Amino acid sequence: MAVKLACVVLMCMFAGALAQTISCGQVMANLLPCVSLVTGGAPTAACCRALNSTVAQASTTAGRQQLCSCLKAAFGGLNLNLADLKAKVAAPPCGVEIPFDLTTKTNCSLVQ
Numbered sequence: 001m002a003v004k005l006a007c008v009v010l011m012c013m014f015a016g017a018l019a020q021t022i023s024c025g026q027v028m029a030n031l032l033p034c035v036s037l038v039t040g041g042a043p044t045a046a047c048c049r050a051l052n053s054t055v056a057q058a059s060t061t062a063g064r065q066q067l068c069s070c071l072k073a074a075f076g077g078l079n080l081n082l083a084d085l086k087a088k089v090a091a092p093p094c095g096v097e098i099p100f101d102l103t104t105k106t107n108c109s110l111v112q
């Protein structure tokens with residue numbers, strides 16, 4: 001299972017290497033410290049740092065749209081409440097602002 005996941009992530013990274021925006025594979029790899037969020041836990045300091053730098057890399061409209069789709073795919077697929085997740089990481093001590101509205105209904109192609 002872990003091997004399979006690693007393969008998928010690597011394939012994503014390879015496919016994304018040609019794109020200008022951060023690939024979903026990179027986003028997933030970056031956010032591995034955030035696995036506690038998936039089980040409903042609080043974000044760890046490592047997760048907050050990882051998320052902060054991932055958000056910082058999505059500095060263009062295209063980058064934010066891409067990040068939006070990746071987060072929706074990664075966390076939305078797990079039946080997590082995305083708005084909750086966004087609020088959780090925005091709260092202290094994490095304080096990472098995800099720079100767009102994030103719900104399962106968010107249309108990522110409208111993200112600015």
Ligand SMILES: *[C@@H]1O[C@H](CO)[C@@H](O)[C@H](O)[C@H]1NC(C)=O
Pocket residue numbers: 048049052053056094095096
């Ligand atoms: C996010 O990163 C920026 C730039 O490195 C830094 O100035 C800021 O304090 C960080 N914010 C959080 C919440 O870690």
Ligand SMILES: *[C@@H]1O[C@H](CO)[C@@H](O)[C@H](O)[C@H]1NC(C)=O
Pocket residue numbers: 107108109110
């Ligand atoms: C998202 O917005 C784009 C641009 O307005 C539109 O073409 C597309 O149909 C919308 N997608 C959904 C799922 O609403």
